[in-house]
Amino acid sequence: MSSKTHNEKAWFLVLPVLILVAFSAVIPLMTVVNYAFQDTFGNNQFFWAGLEWFDDLLDSDRLWAALGRQLVFSGIILAIEIPLGIFVALHMPKKGVWSSVCLVLMALPLLIPWNVVGTIWQIFGRVDIGLLGYTLNALGIEYNYTQDFYAAWITVIVMDVWHWTSLVALLAYAGLRSIPQAFYQAARIDQASRWAVFRFIELPKMKGVLLIAILLRFMDSFMIYTEPFVVTGGGPGNATTFLSIDLVKMALGQFDLGPAAAFSLMYFLVIMLISWVFYTVMTNLDREDAK
């Protein structure tokens, strides 16, 4: 009675996709899951470990300390880059040659590979040959990112701000450019102050791009590895050992595959969880506005 053509071989058509997804996502992830629940002494001999690695990690200070550092780092760079990016965008030329020049200059840091950025700042900040490190010390300001906790943090934060504020600024600039001239004219007629123009016209119109900027910067900074690794190597001590640096130390430095795999899974879950919270808050805000 069914007029549909029934083809037993049809599922072959989805096979390429299945294979691609399997090799690119499912199998690697499952390998990690596999490691997370087993112990090995090499020679491909595995022993079931259950939740032991997870228990160990959750009980140890190591994960919590790295997570704490990571949250503080992401919090600080968001608190600097978002307002600074908006500020820069507000003061960029709106048209003419200079606006193009600004856009190109702003885009430059975004085009530099992570490890090059790290190397630039590593050398820039060195006390013996680096322009920044040498000058600061010559001026009598004690600065040595390999020794001093605060110097290391400030260097890593300034580096990230240097590298990524452009992204926020460019997104905010795009948001600003989409505001029709009539809004500014109406505000002049209404005798709105500069602050009111920002608060009631520019900020609401930039909201969409700013939320994207926050999400992007949060996820990127939460996963940051290369730059601090090149500059401080996670030191001094564990001062700048963020989650991914700690993970690499554990997995490759100590070759603790089991705990590292468990760490990876929890790291992954934390990022998913926080991104989900961001997303939910964002969409809820939108819905509330529409009321």
Added chain:
Amino acid sequence: MAKITLDNLAHSYLPDPQNEDDFALKELNHDWDDGAAYALLGASGCGKSTLLNIISGLLQPTRGRILFNEQDVTYASPVERNIAQVFQFPVVYDTMSVQDNLAFPLRNRGHDAAYVASRVQSIAKMIGMEDQLKRKAQGLTADAKQKISLGRGMVREDVNALLFDEPLTVIDPHMKWELRTQLKGLHHEFGHTMIYVTHDQTEALTFADKVVVMHGGRVVQIGTPRELFERPAHTFVGYFIGSPGMNLLDAKIEGQSAYVEGTEIPLGAAYAPQAGRVQIGIRPEFVRLSSDGAGLPVRVRRIEDVGRHKIVRADFFGTEINAIAGEETRLDGDISRVVFDPANVNVYADDWRVAPNGEAA
């Protein structure tokens, strides 16, 4: 409230205008009477918004002065000029409630809360949004937003002038009539000087005491709707106003007669000989159809019945001549000629109306 004087005003968007073509707004002298309602009518890009923005102070003119009550305000800001302006597309502050939107211009000027509340109430009533005052402005429909924009423009009582830049473009037709009527009512009640920019002739003619017609950056005529209808000063006014517009025919003028393709057409008055391109213009309302051998020979191409009258579209040596005939007029196949009412034939030389002998120019 103020009388607004434009003194040798001209504007160019180019930094260094060389000749007249570089000017978006050609030199202009005009007084806008205190308390009158004007419509600024013209096609898109004719300079009407430029003129409006110069009056409101959003734009500084390249040349000339602008005076409010004889006081030079050429370089004064919109705030100093104390004007209100409503734009073509709705401008609302999305994050504010409707009520705060309406109150915003008043609060910025430091009015006390009781006064603000009472003004907001009466404006909300006028635009029909009393029940939505507490709601956020975001997510409202375009015409609701435009009503808020209009409300914000009208909320201040002491303005020198109220300027509207095609404010009803996004409003649906039914609401258009209602809001326009309310604007007129407001004008009668408070007597603000109002300038209303539009490209819609009906809107202009029903709103304004005087209509200012602009074409190619120039004011071509300022007059009452009746003057624009009977004596268009420029061929543009002739065909832009009226439906259909004025018929224009190349002609030769000799005294009290015009000759079109060899046919004599009597005129209402005598004219001096004209140089340049000479045309006669006649509104379709004054064109009569005839079948008795007098008048211009034409071929009727089409008859459109629009309900209250019929529009006859005829062809005369490649030029279209339109005539309006009463609904009861019997139109049969014999019509081969049109006759013009001599008193309503206007003469144009190079697009500008020529005054007949004896009429004050």
